[in-house]
Amino acid sequence: MQFRIDYGSGRPVYQQIIDQVKRDIALGRLEKGEKLPTVRQLAAQIAINPNTIVKAYRQLEREGIIITKAGSGAFVSSIDTNLTISVRKKIIHKELERTIVEAIHMQITKDTLSQWFKDCLEKFRFANRKG
Amino acid sequence: MQFRIDYGSGRPVYQQIIDQVKRDIALGRLEKGEKLPTVRQLAAQIAINPNTIVKAYRQLEREGIIITKAGSGAFVSSIDTNLTISVRKKIIHKELERTIVEAIHMQITKDTLSQWFKDCLEKFRFANRKG
Amino acid sequence: MQFRIDYGSGRPVYQQIIDQVKRDIALGRLEKGEKLPTVRQLAAQIAINPNTIVKAYRQLEREGIIITKAGSGAFVSSIDTNLTISVRKKIIHKELERTIVEAIHMQITKDTLSQWFKDCLEKFRFANRKG
Amino acid sequence: MQFRIDYGSGRPVYQQIIDQVKRDIALGRLEKGEKLPTVRQLAAQIAINPNTIVKAYRQLEREGIIITKAGSGAFVSSIDTNLTISVRKKIIHKELERTIVEAIHMQITKDTLSQWFKDCLEKFRFANRKG
DNA sequence: GTGGTCTAGACCACC
DNA sequence: GTGGTCTAGACCACA
Incomplete structure (x- = not known):
C-alpha cells in the first residue's frame, strides 16, 4: 500500500492516513482480510512519528473498518455500519x-x-x- | 441573517461563520451588495468575541467573497475567482x-x-x- | 533569520513579518524546506505577542508560501501560484x-x-x- | 476628471483619490494651474463622504502637489520636492x-x-x- | 513542544 | 459609528 502525505493541505496527518485506508478499500484496492502495514513499517515509510500511525489505526478500528490482533497486525474488516x-x-x-x-x-x-x-x-x- | 453555531461539531466557530455566509450566498439568500451584520452586532447576537467575527470576515474578504469598508461595514461582493x-x-x-x-x-x-x-x-x- | 520591525512606518507588525519572510525567500536567503523560527521563539526575539506571529504565519500559509505542521513548526514551501x-x-x-x-x-x-x-x-x- | 474607487482593494478611499490625482498629473492629463473638482462636486460624483475628499486634498496640499485657494478651489501646483x-x-x-x-x-x-x-x-x- | 482557537479588552484609522 | 491591530493569557489538537 502506497501512502502519500500532503503537508500543504492543512489536514492532520493521522486524518490523511485514515482517508487513504478508507479510499483504498472503497476503490477495491484493499480487500477484506487483507493485512495493513505494521505501525513501524508505515512510520518508516512515510517518515513520521509512529504515534501518529497508532492514532490513525485506533480510530479506524473504532469505526469498525479494521481489526487489530495483538501480535499479528491490523486487517481490513468487512464494511458495516451501525448508523441509522x-x-x-x-x-x-x-x-x-x-x-x-x-x-x-x-x-x-x-x-x-x-x-x-x-x-x-x-x-x-x-x-x-x-x- | 440568522447564524447558528454548533459547538459540538469541533469545527472552529470562525469557520462556521464563513461556511454560513458562503452557503447563504450560494442559496441566493444573500445578494450581491447586501450588507452583512456588523462585527459588534453579530458578536452580540451569537454571544461570542468580536475578534472571532473579525477573523471570519477577514478570511471572507481575502477569498474575495465580501468587501469590507472601514467605517461602513461589510458587503457581499460579486462571485469571482482567480483560480485556474x-x-x-x-x-x-x-x-x-x-x-x-x-x-x-x-x-x-x-x-x-x-x-x-x-x-x-x-x-x-x-x-x-x-x- | 533576523527580523527588524519598524514601529514608525505605520505598516502593521504582522505585515512586516510577512514582507520580510517573502523578501528573504526572494533573495535566496531562505531555501525551500528550511524551518522558520517557532512562534514562541520569534515572539520572544522581537518582543511582541505570539498571536501577531501566528497571524503572519497563517497568512503566509494561505498564500502558499510556507507550510505549517502542527507539532513541528513552519517550513518554506516551494514557490507556486494559482493566479492566472x-x-x-x-x-x-x-x-x-x-x-x-x-x-x-x-x-x-x-x-x-x-x-x-x-x-x-x-x-x-x-x-x-x-x- | 474621472475618479474610480475600488472598494475591493483594501486601500483607503482618501488614499485612492490621492493616487489618482498624482497619476493624472504624471500622465499629463492634469496640467499645472488646472482646477480640480470642488469637494462637493467630487463627493456627489463618487458618492462618498465629503470629509474623505477634504482629507485627500489636505494631504495633497501638504505634499505640495496642489494649492487650495479659499473661495476659488484647488489647483494643480508645479511638481517640486524638498526631499534629498x-x-x-x-x-x-x-x-x-x-x-x-x-x-x-x-x-x-x-x-x-x-x-x-x-x-x-x-x-x-x-x-x-x-x- | 509545536501551532490553532478563543476570550477580554485596549487603541487606532477610516468614513 | 465602522472595521483593523495588538496584547495578555487560557485551553486544545497534533506529532
Missing part, C-alpha cells in the same frame, strides 16, 4: 452541500459539477445492495 | 471523492448517493455561465 | 505604475528610475522558467 | 523591491517583469531634467 439511515443521510448531505457551495463560489456550472461527480463515481466500487 | 480551472477541478474532485468514500463505508448504494446529490443541487443557485 | 497570468499582470502593473507616479512627483528622471530598477533586480533570485 | 536625493532613492528602492518580491512569488520571470516595467514607463510623462 437518517443519520447517514444527514452526514452525507452536509458534505455534499459543502462541496456544492465551494463549487458555486468557484464559478463552476451545474453541468460541469454534475459531470465531475459522475466521473468520480465511476472510479469506486459500490455494494449492489445493503445487507 | 485545473486547480478548481482538483479541489472539487478531492472533496467529491472524500464524500463518496464516506458513503461507501456507510453502505450507501450508488443510486441513492446520486439521488442525494441531485437533491442537494436543486437547492442552490448556480450561475448560468461564466463571463 | 492576467491577474498577476494586473496586480504587478498597478504596483509598478504607483511607484512610477511617485518617482515622477519626486522629479526623478526616466533614466535614473530605470537604473534603480535594474539595480534592484540584480539583488533577487528569479526562477529561470515556470514549470 | 538619498531619501528619494531610499523610498523608491523600497517600493521597487516590494514589487519585485511580489513578482517572484508569482513566478514571473525577470524578462517578463522588465518588459512590464518598460511598458509602464512609456505611459508616463517624465521631466527631461531636474531643476
Whole structure:
C-alpha cells in the first residue's frame, strides 16, 4: 500500500492516513482480510512519528473498518455500519452541500459539477445492495 | 441573517461563520451588495468575541467573497475567482471523492448517493455561465 | 533569520513579518524546506505577542508560501501560484505604475528610475522558467 | 476628471483619490494651474463622504502637489520636492523591491517583469531634467 | 513542544 | 459609528 502525505493541505496527518485506508478499500484496492502495514513499517515509510500511525489505526478500528490482533497486525474488516439511515443521510448531505457551495463560489456550472461527480463515481466500487 | 453555531461539531466557530455566509450566498439568500451584520452586532447576537467575527470576515474578504469598508461595514461582493480551472477541478474532485468514500463505508448504494446529490443541487443557485 | 520591525512606518507588525519572510525567500536567503523560527521563539526575539506571529504565519500559509505542521513548526514551501497570468499582470502593473507616479512627483528622471530598477533586480533570485 | 474607487482593494478611499490625482498629473492629463473638482462636486460624483475628499486634498496640499485657494478651489501646483536625493532613492528602492518580491512569488520571470516595467514607463510623462 | 482557537479588552484609522 | 491591530493569557489538537 502506497501512502502519500500532503503537508500543504492543512489536514492532520493521522486524518490523511485514515482517508487513504478508507479510499483504498472503497476503490477495491484493499480487500477484506487483507493485512495493513505494521505501525513501524508505515512510520518508516512515510517518515513520521509512529504515534501518529497508532492514532490513525485506533480510530479506524473504532469505526469498525479494521481489526487489530495483538501480535499479528491490523486487517481490513468487512464494511458495516451501525448508523441509522437518517443519520447517514444527514452526514452525507452536509458534505455534499459543502462541496456544492465551494463549487458555486468557484464559478463552476451545474453541468460541469454534475459531470465531475459522475466521473468520480465511476472510479469506486459500490455494494449492489445493503445487507 | 440568522447564524447558528454548533459547538459540538469541533469545527472552529470562525469557520462556521464563513461556511454560513458562503452557503447563504450560494442559496441566493444573500445578494450581491447586501450588507452583512456588523462585527459588534453579530458578536452580540451569537454571544461570542468580536475578534472571532473579525477573523471570519477577514478570511471572507481575502477569498474575495465580501468587501469590507472601514467605517461602513461589510458587503457581499460579486462571485469571482482567480483560480485556474485545473486547480478548481482538483479541489472539487478531492472533496467529491472524500464524500463518496464516506458513503461507501456507510453502505450507501450508488443510486441513492446520486439521488442525494441531485437533491442537494436543486437547492442552490448556480450561475448560468461564466463571463 | 533576523527580523527588524519598524514601529514608525505605520505598516502593521504582522505585515512586516510577512514582507520580510517573502523578501528573504526572494533573495535566496531562505531555501525551500528550511524551518522558520517557532512562534514562541520569534515572539520572544522581537518582543511582541505570539498571536501577531501566528497571524503572519497563517497568512503566509494561505498564500502558499510556507507550510505549517502542527507539532513541528513552519517550513518554506516551494514557490507556486494559482493566479492566472492576467491577474498577476494586473496586480504587478498597478504596483509598478504607483511607484512610477511617485518617482515622477519626486522629479526623478526616466533614466535614473530605470537604473534603480535594474539595480534592484540584480539583488533577487528569479526562477529561470515556470514549470 | 474621472475618479474610480475600488472598494475591493483594501486601500483607503482618501488614499485612492490621492493616487489618482498624482497619476493624472504624471500622465499629463492634469496640467499645472488646472482646477480640480470642488469637494462637493467630487463627493456627489463618487458618492462618498465629503470629509474623505477634504482629507485627500489636505494631504495633497501638504505634499505640495496642489494649492487650495479659499473661495476659488484647488489647483494643480508645479511638481517640486524638498526631499534629498538619498531619501528619494531610499523610498523608491523600497517600493521597487516590494514589487519585485511580489513578482517572484508569482513566478514571473525577470524578462517578463522588465518588459512590464518598460511598458509602464512609456505611459508616463517624465521631466527631461531636474531643476 | 509545536501551532490553532478563543476570550477580554485596549487603541487606532477610516468614513 | 465602522472595521483593523495588538496584547495578555487560557485551553486544545497534533506529532
